[in-house]
Amino acid sequence: MSYDLIFSLGKKVLEGGNITFDEAMALTEVEEVDVPILLAMANKVREKFTGKAVDTCQIVNARSGGCSENCKFCAQSGHHEVKLDVYPLMTEEEIVQAAKKAETAGAYRFCIVTAGRGMEDDKDFEKILGAIRRIGKETHINRCCSLGTLQDEHVAALKAAGITRYHHNLETSSSYFDHICTTHTFEERVATIKKVKAAGLQACSGGIIGLGESWRNRIEMAFTLKELDVDSIPMNILNPVKGTALEGQPQIPPLEILQCFAIFRLILPTKILRYAGGKERNLGDLVPLGFLSGINGMLIGDYLTTKGRGASKDLTTVNELGLSPLCAKEV
Numbered sequence: 456m457s458y459d460l461i462f463s464l465g466k467k468v469l470e471g472g473n474i475t476f477d478e479a480m481a482l483t484e485v486e487e488v489d490v491p492i493l494l495a496m497a498n499k500v501r502e503k504f505t506g507k508a509v510d511t512c513q514i515v516n517a518r519s520g521g522c523s524e525n526c527k528f529c530a531q532s533g534h535h536e537v538k539l540d541v542y543p544l545m546t547e548e549e550i551v552q553a554a555k556k557a558e559t560a561g562a563y564r565f566c567i568v569t570a571g572r573g574m575e576d577d578k579d580f581e582k583i584l585g586a587i588r589r590i591g592k593e594t595h596i597n598r599c600c601s602l603g604t605l606q607d608e609h610v611a612a613l614k615a616a617g618i619t620r621y622h623h624n625l626e627t628s629s630s631y632f633d634h635i636c637t638t639h640t641f642e643e644r645v646a647t648i649k650k651v652k653a654a655g656l657q658a659c660s661g662g663i664i665g666l667g668e669s670w671r672n673r674i675e676m677a678f679t680l681k682e683l684d685v686d687s688i689p690m691n692i693l694n695p696v697k698g699t700a701l702e703g704q705p706q707i708p709p710l711e712i713l714q715c716f717a718i719f720r721l722i723l724p725t726k727i728l729r730y731a732g733g734k735e736r737n738l739g740d741l742v743p744l745g746f747l748s749g750i751n752g753m754l755i756g757d758y759l760t761t762k763g764r765g766a767s768k769d770l771t772t773v774n775e776l777g778l779s780p781l782c783a784k785e786v
Contacts, residue, residue, distance in 0.1 A: 490714050660687075
């Protein structure tokens with residue numbers, strides 16, 4: 456019976472063990488009526504290994520649009536015709552003010568995000584470093600960034616400037632990646648994550664579900680993240696944007712989304728599973744259930760090109776569930 460499998464695998468994880476790939480795949484096939492039991496088990500695992508703390512982060516789209524890469528889901532790709540506010544790097548003052556606003560809103564972390572392949576030969580890199588250093592002097596907020604692929608010298612410079620965590624999504628599994636992007640490889644993404652970890656920084660890397668991938672693709676991605684010892688895993692759900700290659704992609708059922716969260720929690724019991732883009736469109740009123748399915752992190756406020764629920768509502772949800780959003784002044 457499905458619930459026997461859920462209980463036995465949940466007990467295994469709670470006792471410090473690891474579930475195998477095949478066991479995780481078996482959890483994708485549990486009877487629908489037993490999915491709530493799986494969510495409850497994932498919630499118990501989250502409570503044991505990460506407690507009630509919720510790691511909150513707010514992002515700023517510091518440089519928008521015109522990206523050279525052809526990721527099928529991305530509104531900022533220059534390969535798509537999307538109605539988008541395209542602009543060069545924000546000024547240092549604008550980035551710093553965005554960080555201060557995020558801190559006031561209650562975010563524990565602030566992430567500077569730029570469109571583009573990566574930082575090699577990027578004239579904006581030094582300007583970004585300047586903004587990171589100023590944020591460190593003028594706020595208490597933890598500093599993160601998402602600037603694409605990096606070389607070792609970029610990682611070292613970011614660490615020296617005060618970055619504590621670097622974001623670079625895998626997006627999907629190795630076996631499905633070329634269905635989503637062909638202008639760079641999965642291995643290039645992995646290489647950047649390895650550089651970040653080797654430098655002693657935390658890595659933030661996850662992906663998007665609802666791209667047309669299979670359950671096996673999702674589980675493959677989870678085990679790759681486990682192998683890379685990624686610290687924070689953003690769980691995005693596709694929010695199709697008109698003009699992108701995936702604009703007509705159908706939604707996946709809310710219960711399947713929550714089931715995915717729960718399985719990721721059992722695979723990655725000690726890590727941060729972070730609510731990210733698409734939760735509003737795909738889960739609606741069921742958003743709070745994510746926190747009862749293993750989620751213990753959240754992007755609050757708006758996303759890169761789409762609106763969120765607002766930081767205040769996000770934090771209210773966390774508090775009403777008896778969880779504890781981290782505060783920047785707790786650094």
